[in-house]
Amino acid sequence: MLLKLILKNALRHKLRTGLTLTGIVVAILAFGLLHTIVRAWYAGADATSSSRLVTRNAISLVFPMPLSYQPKLRAISGVAGVSYANWFGGVYITEKNFFPQFAVQADTYFKLYPEFLVDDAQMKDFLHDRKGALVGRKIAEMYGWKVGDVVPLRGTIWPGNWEFVIRGIYHGADQKTDQSQFFFHWDYLNETAKKNYPRRANTVGVYILALQDPARAAEISTAIDATFKNSLAETLTETEKAFQLSFVAMTETILTAVQAVSYVVILIIMAVMANTMAMTVRERLAEYATLKALGFSAGFVTRLIFGESVAIALIGAAIGIALTFPIAQAFGNAMGTLFPIFYVAQETVVMQVGAALIVGLVAAVAPSWRAATVNIVKGLRSVG
Amino acid sequence: MPLIMPLIEIRNLSKAYRRGDQTVPVLAGISLDVEAGEFIGLMGPSGSGKSTLLNLIAGIDKPDAGVLRVGGIDITQLPEAALADWRAANVGFIFQFYNLMPVLTALENVELPLLLTPLSRHERRERAEFFLGLVGLADRMTHTPAELSGGQQQRVAIARAMITDPTILVADEPTGDLDRVSGGEILDLMDRLNRELKKTIVMVTHDPKAAERAHRLRHLEKGVLTDEIESPV
């Protein structure tokens, strides 16, 4: 009967409860979406493997390294494999169609990335076609590409009109895998560079290294950078995760702001909810006084009010969470490749439930204190 | 000197309210005995302190001074929580405006005080049905207070007051909000509870029709008890 009393009380003022509930739904939804956006931002780093290192030019990522580093890197003890890639930065039809493009040493590159799942026959076709491309499922779907299609890219860093034939489409091993990348052959890029920009031939943007023992990452990184100390292009080696996070760091302030907004939303709804509960309890003081006169304890009255507040908050949260999934999906699709990895994590849902619980509990503190400590005679006189 | 201890024993009970720097006395040294099984009426002009006295007897208000023993226990000395338990076990409340829980049905309202007892759900239900039947509302169990007339609501309230088999029933203007016919029915019911179930009743009223039913009437005037009139029963 206690539960019934709580639920019936909660639904007593349909309009007021409805409005408060709507507020909670919107707040929990916004909180979940903002949290998902922040996570998506860090997702690149999350998806990385700790057994891979990235070596780049110590001055800046925009400066290349000589191709001749490859055998030297391979010779360093603890390094299990080496591949390399160049950022291409081409434009597909218009600037709006952004997706990352890499020219990679294909024979070695995909051995280092087991999370890219490709059909064996497609991989073979790709490796055999000098102008072939291997693309992620997400961009293939977005632009309607099929195997055999010709994709033109307008080079910016490497000016000119380039054409690639799609030879394969890769899938991600799990939700965290970036499925929006475009790969083609480094050899093709290098041949063209030899003809058109000879000074830029035989250079590499980043080296990717696989380790025999990920625990030795720090030690091996130091060894690599020491090897190229005082050479023409000094190197900076770090784990793939640290490498990715260095990109995120540039936008850290924005992320902090987004996170702050998500908490402000919760604070606002907390105030709204507290106001609703205060109004509700003020109207019902005579009822709470009656309960106390009948011998019910202050604790009982407190439980009634906390129960009602938490029930409303959790019902709102349930609806808000249910809406988060489809809306996050629609949002992720609309954002396209800006957030290659966009999904509602379990952690986000847990935080949504937690936020709702805190809202419900905090909102009930002052009203329940008032009802629990009300003087019975005065309370009975108050007219609801 | 009565041989048997009175059920309610009030000695030099006083209470005052402070308004700013002056004190307004509401009860000034009241002494009164109520025997078990009595039906006593308290009358007096508005503001004379009737409700205040009744609230003290019911244990929902505290006096400034004096002794108030019910069944031998000085309830003025009980701490808050113990007093709440005492009320649950010993007092049945009948209010002028019924004070039912609007979201509960008639049956649930009657059952409510039993949540404070160790009775099982089934036993509670059975008892509530019995008492709702006793006040003549067996066919209104699932109605909410809003679906009942004033007289019916007051009967639900009486069933709620009776369900714990309290030592005393306190009623503050039980007919104050009712028409003559419903008021008469409520008074008949209280009369029966007193005669047949031997309930001790303390009732505050303005209504001469209600006052007629009391065995004994006491008059309050400016916080002091005046003449005593035996009713012509």
Ligand SMILES: Nc1ncnc2c1ncn2[C@@H]1O[C@H](COP(=O)(O)OP(=O)(O)OP(=O)(O)O)[C@@H](O)[C@H]1O
């Ligand atoms: N909280 C309070 N603060 C100050 N004075 C109060 C307070 N409550 C009651 N009083 C005063 O106590 C006196 C007695 O009040 P009480 O309610 O007992 O009167 P009553 O005899 O029941 O009157 P009525 O017949 O109108 O119900 C009144 O003069 C009232 O103004």
Ligand SMILES: [Mg+2]
């Ligand atoms: Mg009164």
